[in-house]
Amino acid sequence: MRTFYEFFAGGGMARAGLGEGWQCLFANDFDAKKAASYVTNWGSDDMVREDVAKLTSEDLPGQADLAWASFPCQDLSLAGAGAGLKGERSGTFWPFWKLMLALKEQKRAPRLIVLENVTGALTSHEGKDFSAICSALSRAGYRFGAVVANAVNFVPQSRPRLFIIAVASSVSVPGNLESDGPVEPWHSTALKEAFQKVPKTHRPKWIWWNLPTPPQRETVFADLIEEKPTGVKWHTQEETKKLLGMMSDLHLNKVKAAQKSGEIKVGTIYRRTRPDGKGGRVQRAEVRFDDIAGCLRTPAGGSSRQVIMVVKGRSVRSRLLSSREAARLMGLPDSYELPARYNDAYHLTGDGVVVPVVRFLAEQILEPILASGDIASKRAA
Template sequence: MPSFYEFFAGGGMARAGLGAEWDCLFANDFDPKKAASYAVNWDGDELRVGDVGTLTVPDLPGRADLAWASFPCQDLSLAGAGAGLKGERSGTFWPFWKLVKALGDEDRAPRLVVLENVYGALSSHGGKDFAAICAALAGAGYRFGAVIVNAVHFLPQSRPRLFIIGALKSMPVPLGLVAGGPAGEWHPAALVEAYGKLSRRSQGAWVWWDLPAPPIRASIFADLVEDDPQGVTWHTPAETKKLLALMNPHNLAKVEAAKKAGRRMVGTIYKRTRADGPNGEKAQRAEIRFDDIAGCLRTPVGGSSRQTIMVIEGKRVRSRLLSPREAARLMGLPDTYMLPKNYNEAYHLAGDGVAVPVVRFLADSVLEPLLAAALATEKKAA
């Protein structure tokens, strides 16, 4: 059974994606509220709550096949303050990486490393942050490459994320896992541009991972909407009217078209600040989409980042906040997953996580084939 460490574990979504065939040796998260959810949903005493910077190599048992790290994205996000890897939150990558290097000094380096972050990590500080991460991997003896995977291929949520996948240079890499160059779906122009800014050493350690075509998604957002939502209440007619008043003519036209669709229509709304007031000043706007896909879940910092849904059945128009269970479903968590009772805590847990089926896709496509090839080579050598 392959084993793993789960850093910045949150509620354990990477663990959920890897599945029961993987053995978690150790998990860590700084946030006690997220850690409480992790503890409730996963058996065992692998979880260590606290700052990753306080961990030492003796805290990490055995030798893991994989170290997964969905390190904080706030300082790398386009919506953040731009502090990058020097920021208080995203800068926690370095204490994590210090542990990985120390494991290597003990001949316990994880065979595989996966780093997950936002798309904006490619361009943070003009690409220097991405280059620094790549240089760290190359310097520690890893071959690596990056892919952009949008959860929308698996779930009705637009959620593109960067995944950097590294394998120790001592491991064989099956030819079927390597592409001759960037392949459109997984290696968009922004990634190719970021690769072009890497040092020669980093480019020399680079692998263009060749992933299979994404599956055809079977669900739409309306399939995930609760008929009897828990943790939220429907807006009053006055509140829904106020929400409609925040829409510009383009978005109001979408609502009118939905009324005439002849079927139940479910849209998702984010409130945004736009420079389209009467005199060009900034004004809050409600923007709706009816493409059967939810907008990207975010952590609830301020009311504007909570996603609202609008259900339209003919002339009947209702609205409310996205429920905690709906947010969890948008991340691929099963309904058996126990969520925090507090709305913000549940929404934060989901919005700050990694999409479960994306993890499983990467495990199927890259991680498990790499480990299988390594095991086969070790058996021959024995």
């Protein structure tokens, strides 16, 4: 059985993606509500609700094959304050890393480490934050590489995320998992530029991970919509009219085109602040009818909540995205138990990692590496 630690675990979406072939030895999150959801769905045996900075290596049992860390993104995202790895939230990477170094000293270092974050981590502080992470991995004896995976290849949600995947130097990597150079679409322009800023002394440990073409997604956004949504109500005609009144001509024309199509069209809306052309700012409602949802976001305030718009001929209806629909957009099964309060459920899902993306990376990289190492160990014995 493969084993793992799950840091910044939230509701355990990395655990869901890894699947039944993996055993969790330890899970951690500071947020009481997220930890409660983790316990509800996975049990209390592994979860420790505590500030990662207060943990010690003695809190971590055994030796895990994998340490997964989806550390907070707020200081690295475009919507954040730009504090980067020096920020209060994203800076929690360093206490996590201190634990990894302590395990190394005790000869219990995980064979694999996966760090997940927003793609803004590539350009934060002009690439210095990404470079700092890569340098830390290299100094600790890991080979490492990164991929940018957009969840839209797996679920109908536009959600690009950065995954830094590191493997201990003592562990062999099957040759087919390494490429001589960048591989589309996994190595974006921003990633290739970030790599150029990694110190030359550490670049020899870089791996261009070789992944196959993403699978063909089988669902569209409309497939995930609840017929009888839980926890949300359809807007009144006045509320929908107000939403339409916040649209620019560009987006109103999208609605009109949907009305003329003769089909039922399901779109999503975010409210965004845009220039008003007069030197000021105005809030706009921006709609998309391309069969995918916008990226789930969790900033405070109602504007961060995604709205559904359903168009059927002259009929135009709108409402908030339900918490179950948000969970489906993250690849969670309907058997996953969500918090009762809407805001708690929306924050839990929007702050997580997309389950099928984790499964894909586990299947294509993590599990083959571990299997190769297990085979080599048996042969040596």
